[in-house]
Amino acid sequence: MIKRYSVIACAVAMTFSNSITAEPWIDSKDIYLRQSIEQLVSYGVIKHPVTSYPIMWQGIANDLTDVNLSKLPKEAEFALNHVRHALRFAQKSVRSGIKLKANSKPNEQQAFGERYQEQAALQGYSMMMGERVTAKVSVQVSNDANSGKKIAYDDSYLAVIFGNWVMSGEKINHWWGPANENALMLSNNASPMKALRLTRLNSDYFGPNLLSFIGNWQFTALLGEQKHNKQTPSSNKFFGARFSTSPFQGLELGYSQTAQFDANNQDHDFADFNNVLIGKNKFKNDSIINEYNQLVSLDAKYSSQLFGQSMAVYGELAGDKQNSMLPEHRNYTVGIEHYFGQADYLVKSYLEYTNTQQQCGDNTQPYHCGYQHPYFADGYQHHSQNIGASIAENAKSMTLASQYHQTNGIAAYAKLRFIEQDQATNNPLAKNQKRYQIELGYQQGVFNGLWQVSAQFGKQESDLNPKSDRISALRTSWEYRF
Template structure:
């Protein structure tokens, strides 16, 4: 069993790294916390300038940095040049010898749904971090003081890591947010929705093609694997999880990924085995098609509600995105449809299923749901950005997310939800201010055994703000 005290060792290790020397190297990866940076990376990848796999976060900097050095800005059109400078600026910051950070957030309530880079899981937080790098090692100690969190913990070390390299592989002990797949609003196998896992991680650094003739067709490839802890499940004991992902790029316009995760427990054995595959295809005129499919292996024999006919082992996400430069501003549009069947993330023995403290480790919309998201992002060359998402969702009685939000778990219901989510960010000197508003309208229908039903509606408005200073 993984030791629950290994982050104490991480604290000591960070102190040692800070004393090892100051030869600066890039931080090992790009984190899953900046939707605007991700849009710029995807734009350069779709245009063929970034040649590696870009659908696995944390995303290794090594391949990105290599490809950026080979780009002549004279080759780029206006929108590609905007993306190039955005990614280059992020790389320059990652190559600083030491980085300190302070971030504070205030939320009127915990987010009803977390998409990519959304991590609003408490009413208030204060985050203090310090990052160290030297020739072969990088480390960050990050302390999060929180109020009103879903798991009632007042502080965590979420976001901390210690990473070192051996040959073409990076080994780390960390608690980093993870996003696997091309989805903009949902990832079926691993997403940033739940609290990051404490665990050990292995990443391939350089994504060079294989020299074996039988594998050369796969092009550049990346692999990652992890093993970690989810949470203690009381009398069921500590819960462990392991996962792996492989990404290949056989053609400049085509990226393919495959993911798998498996949970295990002291008294439960192996369970919740989820396998996924995804594809991203870049088309002319800056249009991209993407899809992810996931299958749950094993039994879904849980107590079903009447009418829960969508019980299935297969979930699907399909989407399309388009980027365009208007003036000096980069704009991205996307449409994404996700269908997750009833009981997909449930477990017939462990009440938590594929979740941490009630939040799904896969799709943020949980299960027994069909969701359509229309998204828009706008970013200027100076860092100001807008993001808007419109969501239309239909959720059934095995959806743990809305059952918890409406306090109707254990009853038969269906919910229609309309949601508008708007974020605005603006840099001030060396700081970044972000303000967000989410409005949702739910129509709740409860079904009874006598074929009668009752219907009610609920309006919800949430506001949030964050301020970040890195130096």
């Protein structure tokens, strides 16, 4: 079905003869561009929702044209110049690039940012943009990828503008919510699904004054296909929708819903999916099991100035959806951020805590209410990778991190992370497992390209293995754009 949608999107695109002048969105890979955008939100420069990646450029571009430089403090100058530079690059009508990756060990837990989930990879991509249509073709050849794919087309898409909406056939990652480490609904952790997506282009508020309290708002909906591992070659359809709004300066609220349906081992068709949209579950075991594995989340982030410092607090509450529009059997993420900058650098630091310790069913057959499910053998995964929180089910995680970026492109980050797996998990090898990690990253320009390197060190211990296992990994990439 997804292939048919892509063909339809291509046919529609061919009806437009004009070219677009800018890439429509900001992807979910650049942690340093994200921190610049977030600091500008805290100063009231950017007034549009920015917790739904990909973020559409149009609203942000409009905000940048309205900046009053005389009222902008020195601390935000770097962030403003950085985002403006990224916008100018996004306005190139044609561009291409190559990327090389080498990793001593594929990354099994992916936070927001560049993905390193293969041992080695060579990627080539090319993008062409016009007035109403943009297309990107990306091909990656990998060795020992977590997804099991040797050749992948991740980051490829075809997007068409219809008025204030963008329809795209794509294979890209999404990051829903304000979290830095563990987005509970959709994250960078898994390789992207093939999907058809509809997104609002400009998140400005248009409508009657009676509803103007909503503020600038964004809506996106996608229909994709989840693939599972080679041992159980199955698939199911995946639906996701997110609404986010910024009712007043610095505050952003979000509501997300996802659902898995039409699995190979189910006898329900697309017509039954109407029950997902209207909130009815009239099936044989609806008192025990949400047959479509519907998940919902509420999230909020508030950014402002406190004692002359740029600060933000955020949280996400997620769970399964059975009897109302609100999450049940709740997981949550909470965090606090601090930003400090000058004309030539910006530093972001954050502390984030995530808890996914939930259990449904009885003591003989327990399962996680959202990330495991009796009707979906591989759970909330794509190619055996978690599509929500990277720590998966029945775990809790604490991360303290700081990242630094300066004018010449040199940047670095450091993370301290603790993860504990709870006894409630069904995997006996993971019971009472504890992981302590230190992660360091650095980037700078090399040979007219961008070189990035990161290292991770830590130890792992569990009840089944009282002795600590030492873990280390070194990852590097080089990207050249032309």
